[in-house]
Amino acid sequence: MTSGTAVAPNDEATSVTEGRRGGDLSRYVLRRLVGAIPLVIGISSIVFFVVHLAPGDPARLLLPPGGGDQDVIDQIRRNLGLDQPLHIQYVKWLGSFFTGNFGYSFSQGAPVRAVLANTFPNTLLLSGFALAVAFGVGIVVGTIQAVRQYSAADSILSVVLLFFYSMPGFWLALMLVLMLSYQARNIWEWPIWFPASAMVSSDFGDLSSVGRLADRLWHLVLPATALSLSLAAGIARYMRGSMLEVIRQDYVRTARSKGLPERLVIFKHALRNALSPIITMVGVYIPMVFSGTVIIESVFAWPGMGRMIFDAIGARDYPLVVAGTFFFALTVVLANLLADVLYAIADPRIRYESDV
Amino acid sequence: MSRPPIDRTGNPLLSVEKLKVHFPIRSGAFGRASGHVYAVDGVTFDLWPGETLGLVGESGCGKSTTGRAILRLLEPTAGSVAFDGQDVRALDRAGLRALRRRAQIVFQDPFGSLNPRMSVGAMLEEALTVHRLHESNRRGRVIELLERVGLREEHLDRYPHEFSGGQRQRLGIARALSVEPDFLILDEPVSALDVSVQAQVVNLLDDLQGDLGLTYLFIAHDLSLVEHVSDRVAVMYLGRIVELADAEDLYRGPRHPYTKALLSAVPRPDPIGREQRERIVLSGDVPSPSDPPSGCLFHPRCPHPKKDERCTSVYPITEGSSDGHLVACPHADS
Amino acid sequence: MSKTLLSVSDLRTWFHTDQGVGRAVDGVSFEVRAGETLGIVGESGCGKTVTSLSILRLLPEPPARIEPGSSIVFDGEELLGATQERMRALRGNEISMIFQEPMSSLNPVYTVGSQITEALRLHRKMDRVEARTEAIRLLGEVGIPDADRRVDEYPHQLSGGMRQRVMIAIALSCEPRLLIADEPTTALDVTIQAQILELLADLRARHGMAVLLITHDLGVVAEVCDRVVVMYAGQVVETGTVDEIFARPVHPYTRGLLASLPAVERRGQRLESIPGTVPNSTDWPEGCRFAERCSEVEDACAVQQPLVQLGNTSRVARCWRADP
Amino acid sequence: MSDERRDGAAWARVVSAVLPGLPQLLRGRVGSGGILLTSWLLLGAVFVRGPGHVLAALTGSWDERVAGWTVLAGLIAVWTWSGVDVKRSHEASTRGMSQWQLATRAFSKNRMAVVGLILIVLLYLVALVTPLIAPHHPNEQYDLASMRLIGLSATHPLGTDQLARDVLSRILYGARISLSIGFVAVGISVTIGTFVGAIAGFFGGVVDSVIMRFVDMVISFPRLVLLIAIVAAFDRSFFLIIIVLGLTLWPSTARLVRAEVLSLREREFIQAARALGFSKRRILVGHLIPNAVPPVIVAATLGIGNTIVLEAGLSFLSLGVQAPTASWGSMIADGRAHMFNAWWLSTFPGLAIVFTVLAFNLVGDGLRDALDPRLRS
């Protein structure tokens, strides 16, 4: 489910005016953060009610199918605090939320905080890596395409990337497992193949620190590829458009008229300008990557949060679902903010005067 | 053809008094206005039927804003605008509609001022439909309008991008004329056109005024053009009118130091006299309208020898002489 | 008469697009002599910018193509055959250029200082510190107050006039022998235009460079140029000294242009206007390209006429009716 | 009109009557010619394959009736359209070319995009007439013990699946589901998005702030939670999937439209419309929205592709269409268990998705180039 249309770069929050910067930045960041609080709490609250409204009783799931009296179920509900009216549960949830203790996850049998602390970093690692790869590949490919507009390289790159872009994420992921793990190791006997799942090997503890790093990267390859290929296609397409627009700009002609070599013209003068709208895409892509992790984490058995939220919804593990979505939403908000700040750093014309 | 004299004894068709338009600069957590752009800051003038008032000034001095505020395309911040005796600022929706049948505007940009997805015929007809004009023979009326501005029936089904800049400007004029107004605001109607085409449009406007008895507020920054078309000329600087006079008076004997500099800066297509001409080159740029200087707005650039500290503290009163020549400068030579 | 610095002859720059071949510049010839200011005037779309970009070979190819047979000789060197390497060495160094839009010609993400030093470091091989000092000096020279502060500002922090001054500083940084100024003041207000024109005249006097000034404002031409080339529909229609052209225009187009200017003497009269519009560059009319707008057409105009030298003067015109 | 041209016209009309689209093709109009000719040949083939079949279908079940009438209507439409087109292209038009016509012309010059368009038209045609061309019923189970997971063969060109059903037929029927999901869902979200975005952009101020905050929230909202909750709360159905997916794309469309409207709002022709005393509604509906449509069309075209892929993702999470109905997504998801030993199960529907989405993307890119006047020249 990692796909989407190119969206116009953030049309909000930033506007081009003459004048003050710098000092405004911290105030701006603070203001945005303050503004994000109701947003994130609002999202979590909606999730809270939505998951509670979905039919199904978590207590019943804790029983083996076929067994169990209503009494036992009722007792489990009491033990888990599910017997209280919804509004009381909501108030309790809000309370636990503000004390930073997100409650108890009954499907994981651990405090939500502990569960999140274990899984969220894994998701961040995977999505961060995938995003970095996607942006790296997308920017390079998009630039090549723009500079060589209408050439064979342009069309071939387009079609190849579009091909991956069009593939359902899980299918691509499974194909990667099939090809680069199973076939590569067992059938083709390549010297390099990649593990089909997990974050580290079984002998991780025996490795040197370099070996551990290599092992982690080795395990990242397939999931990150599966997650980033379709994104890269979108970014490359966007980058191509942006670059095409920029290389027609007067200042690029100015740079040429100074006698600068083409390399400098493209990489110094054009690229930086073409990048700024791409930067704001980070904000658009993060939610997409997070949606994508649900599938990718399942295929590659990556112990991350996307898959966990999905399972938690199935188990009606309300505290975990709500806290998980809270962190996803928070990350999205922070990523958007980061994108805007980066945008401002890349483009000195930006001043912050949003009315978030 | 020479201009008929204007009868200024009756009531003015348009009377603008102390008009102010300030745009808030928003910032802060809740969009508080942290400052203002004083785009128009106390503009006063009258306009009599059949007259052409030229409004000149440098870019950003508030000419367009004045024009739009008169038609209430922008809400004025303060001051009054009376059109044919009626307070424009007090009009309700119906009143506004009525006003907009009588007062129209023509824009500068021949590319941006026409809806690219509407054919010429549809565009002109729409105005007639909305105002329920010529219900029996709209098409005929549209063709008439086209011919009026020098286009032909065959252009009816074409789209804006198929016209040249000059033709598009004609279309803009035809659209303004479709509701049969008395008063046209011409916001730099020819600035974007080449000289050879400029002349065509100016002539058209001239003819229309003669035939239909229109009143014009002619906004431009090309001083020689304004001189050519206007009966009276107002010179704006940073949201205010610094000098307003009969066109001939103003061009022969400019009194405000800014007007003088402005006129002298205009390049003349006359290489013979170029050595002799004395040019006043102003130093510096026009200040930002969000942070105007104190006192006389022009004082930081003013080359007037008699400039004194009063100029830096008090905005000069606009004084008029008997011939109706208004100047906002205490040191203006009469 | 000083020596010829740049000689353009029979320049034909065509655009090969899906819509057909746009013959934007179609046989343009003129020369710029050392130290003089040559003006090129003409209506929008007549090929002025394409001509100037052709000289520096800055046009995107494709779609543009400089057709064989064209020739641009700079200081004895044929530019059309020169390598890209050689062109880069010339650009910004021997020949530099200023563009019409001061708003968009400067890269918004770099400080003006870094944009000036770029050329200095490239062509004059200065180190960072030298280049910066030189940049500040140049900014001062083009009349920017507080140059040592402004050098670290970004283009958007400067007004239009100042930006154009920065462009001029960049263009001047390597003391070029030819400065091409493509409508340097069109986007500016008259008072600022006056400042910039004054500055250009001043710099020309001090550095002795030749200026190729492109404009559509006849007033500007009259004020600052020594000689004028009048272009129409991708061709030169008339060339001569400023005084001659304004006093005795030969080509009907030039005459029409001059007549359509509002003038004090003709206040209250109708303006003369040239009927019709410039045809499209993909389908120029056969024969004289001005014929359909010309009030003096005759049968001969159906045939393309050559540029004719008028008498013994340096004037040339492209009209059958012009007396040789 | 010269004699020669008139002859040409007569000749072209004759050719057009026999093989609609051929004259256009010969004149180099690959776009319309290609589409006309392929649809003609395709529909013709269906008809020739069994005229009795088609005629029977006209009175058959609902599905068959749609298919049968489509074949007939399609044949007639292609035939007349080509004829009219040939006739019109020979008459000098006095009408101007609208932006749309310009765009069409620009589009038809883009080879890749035209290929994409032809593919899409083909797909939709196939989807419509599937009951007449599918070799088997999509849910027909042959002998479970002996006919499961049979590889490619003459009777089952793309093999059979885990319940001994014909994969080709399921892909053909799946096309209807996947394409309609894409089309309808995008239709819904684009309509909502355009409406919301236009309102926010046009009215500005508080309305804008409130709407855009809401859009922000929806965008940062973990869509999946909502999806699963909805799917859990309601009985699964085709319409539920469409609605669920329809609710996913609109925020980005809303942003797109709002940005477009914001910039259009300042354009002088909108000012002129206000100056002429037009009502807000008229300006919004008559002037702003039509001008904001091109980017929306592009986004919608790309969105259809995305939605088809998204539906596949839902199927993977067991949230897709209800079995035994085949959608491409559910076919891949169901077939993935057999990836190691019955590769055709997931590969063919997978390729169908890839090529469809590819086609939509090519068309989308082509439209983008064609509809944006800046990119057109």
Added chain:
Amino acid sequence: GGSEAPRNVSSDPFCQRVIPAVDAWLADARIAHPTPDDDRYGGTVVVGTNGEIADGMNAAVAADYNATQHHQFVNLMTLIDFDDEYEPRGYLAESWEFAEDMTSVTFRIRQDVFWHDGEQTDAHDVAFTYLAVTNPETAFPNAAFWSHYVPGEAGVEVLDDFTVRIRMRPHSMPLDPFRTVGILPEHLLGDVPPSELKQHPFGSQCPVGNGPFVFYTHTAQDRWVFEANPAFPEELGGRPFVNRYVYRAIPEQTTLLAELLTGGIDVYVQPTPEQAQNVLDAEQLDLRRFVGRSYMYVGWNARLPKLSDPRVRTALGMGVDRQSLVDGTLGGYGRIANSGVPPFHFAFDADLESPVSYDPAGARALLEEAGWVDRDGDGVRENAAGEPLEIVLKYNPHHLRQAIAEVMQAQLSEVGVAITPQSVEFTTLIDQIASTRRDFEGVVMGWNAEFRLDDTDLFRSDRIDQPYAFSGTQNPTLDRLIDALSTAVDEDVSRALWVEYQRAIMEEQPYTYFYFRDRLVGVNRRLQGVEMDVRGEWTTVKDWYIDPASP
């Protein structure tokens, strides 16, 4: 040791206290019990399945299959276990003794078993565990286990530190719960209020067992890691061979197979029937197959008028070729079920004639007889009132259940019944069938049969409002047999009753039973000593060793 992902220790104070104690004890134990000099010792074995051990190691609040397997064979110890003839034998209990009248059983506990933090396991732990699981506040999930035992203090008596007596009413297979429920450490959990046991960190953050494997770490959604317990009683086999045992949860089956094929895991529990072929084809792999405990069925809502007639339910079963499903979707790895009595059960009777063998003609006849006739010629039967025989068949998304629904739809349409498959998310489905609304017509489900079979919750009339008696049939014969069965102590009596019971069920047809699915396990041949049967995949985990000859 020292060869796994870095250990993450929960920050919970309980764990912070317990884990160092375990580490310290383990270090000492390793010195005290050095690894025997045998090259079968050592190495890491990885088991992959597609599910988490959802309920953790706290036996008082856990019930799922994977969890109980780990309680029994990995981390905890049960009082008794089964030998390979399925006969009880001592495990934590050295021996046991029934009272003459079968109202109590007395266990003698081994004296050489230690909790992994050093405390000795004794009778108090057993008593504590019994009290915890019989306390309603604990909400022990398999409460039915204790229906014949005396709950609370009255039911358990510690005779001495290693002897404990438990009281009960006489019933069949009275030892069975003690085979399944692991004993918990009183010294760690004794102070925890029963209602908070579920939320206690012991369960999945830092369990302390006494079994052959010591808990090392647990990463949610990823893996459980255990280390060999060097102090495991010699008599019970002593220290396990492998140093480490890793349990990995990999949700996607294709990935699991790829991992097994590429050596990432050694054991793949429950590959799909199709994947079994891949396992067979790979020379380094071995396919284990044994009778499974779970059966698949379609439950009918007999409360609905159209399904209340047993003839209709029987006809529905007759209209489906169940053998083709076993041969097709199970690839032959399974056998048709006619009742819930599994093939491994002593009462299983393969010769029992089922009324629902595939017979479309018979089905049609039966439906006609019950008044369902296609009156309007649309291919679907109607009753006299003109209501068509349309049945919505719900299932949760799982390929085998979906296949049953799809096959039923296809095959029953031949006999004039319109089945509409309807996929419902599992939790919602459970809610729909188990809540009092009983919002379903037919449902595809599966049950897990225990060694001690008891269908009380499913079919006994007085349970009709309990969650899992969703089919809603009320049959006095069944009631009588269920009661008799649960208290029949003698096996022969019992067997006869079972035969009668199966007949009655086949007549009543509350369910259409489909099949018992074989358990399949893919095992890497480098792993030796693997014995698996109906007791479970992990039965011999402590005897697994890595072939010293393997690379």
